[in-house]
Amino acid sequence: MVRCSRFGPFMGMFMGMTLMAAVWGGSAWADESEAAWDSIRPDVAGQRAIEDGAAMIDLVAPKRAEDAAFVPVDIRIHMPDGDARTVRAIKLVIDENPAPLAATFQFGEDGRRSFELSTRVRVNSYSYVRVIGEMSDGALYMVKSYVKAAGGCSAPATKDPAEAKANLGEMRFRAFADTGRNEAQVQIRHPNYSGLQLAQITRFYTPAWFVQDLAVKQGERLLFRMEGGISISQDPTFRFSYRPNGEPVSVEARDTEGKTFRRSFPGGQGS
Amino acid sequence: MRARRAFAAAWLGLAALAPLGSRAQEPPEPSGYRTDRYRSPTPATLNGATVLPVGEAEALWKAGTAVFIDVLPRPPKPAQLPPGTPWRDSPRHSVPGALWLPNVGFGEISPETESYFRRGLEAATKGDLGKPIVLFCQRECWMSWNAAKRALAFGYRRVFWFPDGSDGWSEAGLPLERVEPYAEPKE
Numbered sequence: 524m525v526r527c528s529r530f531g532p533f534m535g536m537f538m539g540m541t542l543m544a545a546v547w548g549g550s551a552w553a554d555e556s557e558a559a560w561d562s563i564r565p566d567v568a569g570q571r572a573i574e575d576g577a578a579m580i581d582l583v584a585p586k587r588a589e590d591a592a593f594v595p596v597d598i599r600i601h602m603p604d605g606d607a608r609t610v611r612a613i614k615l616v617i618d619e620n621p622a623p624l625a626a627t628f629q630f631g632e633d634g635r636r637s638f639e640l641s642t643r644v645r646v647n648s649y650s651y652v653r654v655i656g657e658m659s660d661g662a663l664y665m666v667k668s669y670v671k672a673a674g675g676c677s678a679p680a681t682k683d684p685a686e687a688k689a690n691l692g693e694m695r696f697r698a699f700a701d702t703g704r705n706e707a708q709v710q711i712r713h714p715n716y717s718g719l720q721l722a723q724i725t726r727f728y729t730p731a732w733f734v735q736d737l738a739v740k741q742g743e744r745l746l747f748r749m750e751g752g753i754s755i756s757q758d759p760t761f762r763f764s765y766r767p768n769g770e771p772v773s774v775e776a777r778d779t780e781g782k783t784f785r786r787s788f789p790g791g792q793g794s
Numbered sequence: 795m796r797a798r799r800a801f802a803a804a805w806l807g808l809a810a811l812a813p814l815g816s817r818a819q820e821p822p823e824p825s826g827y828r829t830d831r832y833r834s835p836t837p838a839t840l841n842g843a844t845v846l847p848v849g850e851a852e853a854l855w856k857a858g859t860a861v862f863i864d865v866l867p868r869p870p871k872p873a874q875l876p877p878g879t880p881w882r883d884s885p886r887h888s889v890p891g892a893l894w895l896p897n898v899g900f901g902e903i904s905p906e907t908e909s910y911f912r913r914g915l916e917a918a919t920k921g922d923l924g925k926p927i928v929l930f931c932q933r934e935c936w937m938s939w940n941a942a943k944r945a946l947a948f949g950y951r952r953v954f955w956f957p958d959g960s961d962g963w964s965e966a967g968l969p970l971e972r973v974e975p976y977a978e979p980k981e
Contacts, residue, residue: 559882566880621869624880648884673833677869718872727904731872752879753872779874 555669559618560651567616567624568655568663576664578603579610582654584668591675593643593756598654602636608658609634615642617754619650620676621719625754631745634659639706639764640747643756645675645717677719680729680757687714692784694774698767698791707765709739710758711776711784717753734759736777741790742770767791827943828936829901832867836939836957842946843953848962851928851954855889855968860926860954861918862892865899865941867931868975887970889930889963893918894973898944899937911941912948914976923949930956930963 718731919925
């Protein structure tokens with residue numbers, strides 16, 4: 524059973540926010556601290572200056588996540604008129620996860636002025652989630668959102684190892700042209716073991732094993748490339764801005780064991 | 795409607811006044827170890843162990859007669875991470891002088907983790923099964939309940955379970971200090 528086919532990232536986000544509102548109201552419960560970020564910042568951004576990114580990046584994540592192993596995050600790039608730069612890459616950071624850099628997404632030489640990207644991540648304890656956008660001129664801009672979720676990195680896999688291996692690397696692509704949204708979704712079946720999950724029978728940690736690199740192209744054009752870590756949820760799934768133009772969509776992935784997975788899909792006709 | 799709400803308020807008020815151990819949110823003791831949902835309400839008791847409120851934990855700590863064992867879990871860094879992956883272990887602030895034995899409070903533990911727990915307790919008590927030991931992690935954390943139960947199974951005769959853990963300790967205005975694990979559990 525694949526959870527994301529029942530609850531897409533957007534639905535999950537909606538449900539999470541609804542639950543939060545019902546249960547917690549507006550009370551301040553969490554210890555929202557910058558201490559973790561201060562200690563990981565050099566690894567993520569070195570000594571470079573980071574500006575407030577609210578004018579060009581939105582990050583939507585549930586205040587309280589329904590399932591810490593599948594927390595939907597929705598990133599929107601919207602460069603303001605009058606700012607000619609593009610976003611070349613974004614880093615997704617989860618402060619309190621033991622491997623805080625969840626993923627880096629690259630958009631190639633042309634960058635993006637307007638782009639949406641959603642995925643699902645593991646959140647190990649109450650944490651800021653951050654998106655740091657790198658502009659075409661090298662400047663960095665950041666937005667953040669606090670997520671209350673715990674245990675996402677160590678939550679047991681929802682499939683047993685045999686089941687996970689049977690479907691390993693299977694890919695799906697779906698364009699949502701018919702819904703009026705210019706979006707598509709890519710999913711690759713992979714257990715994406717975090718290395719922090721205890722196996723039920725042996726009681727040892729299941730070794731980390733995850734999709735390290737994934738590139739999605741439309742014809743020859745790179746839509747996005749992801750370098751991912753242990754914080755990306757089982758069966759990595761990405762929903763992104765997409766306009767069909769008749770060219771095929773190809774997905775190529777490589778995991779930490781060096782296994783590669785490739786598939787090409789009809790990309791749908793442009794209107 | 796108003797009457798019903800008043801009734802509910804009265805009922806809640808009575809529940810709050812009820813003696814420890816009969817409150818609805820405290821589950822009964824399971825027969826074995828707790829194996830899931832470790833962060834949830836814990837029982838009021840642990841058969842064979844003494845439950846320590848924070849004031850009594852403080853008294854034991856000040857008397858210096860007991861050893862404090864912190865069992866908050868912490869995952870080891872996976873060996874398979876690509877080189878250069880940023881990694882950050884969450885810092886742990888614990889009862890000063892406590893020995894931190896992470897991961898020994900899971901419901902089921904590997905033989906290696908079990909022997910790590912045994913070795914750690916032996917080191918802390920200098921092999922004296924009659925030495926008072928205080929097991930804790932955080933509030934509403936079954937890891938300390940499991941670990942205290944396990945210490946009883948090892949043969950320790952004076953096991954104290956401190957359910958409020960580092961949360962209750964710090965709320966009582968008592969000092970915490972940064973600790974590191976006693977040693978990394980073997981793979």
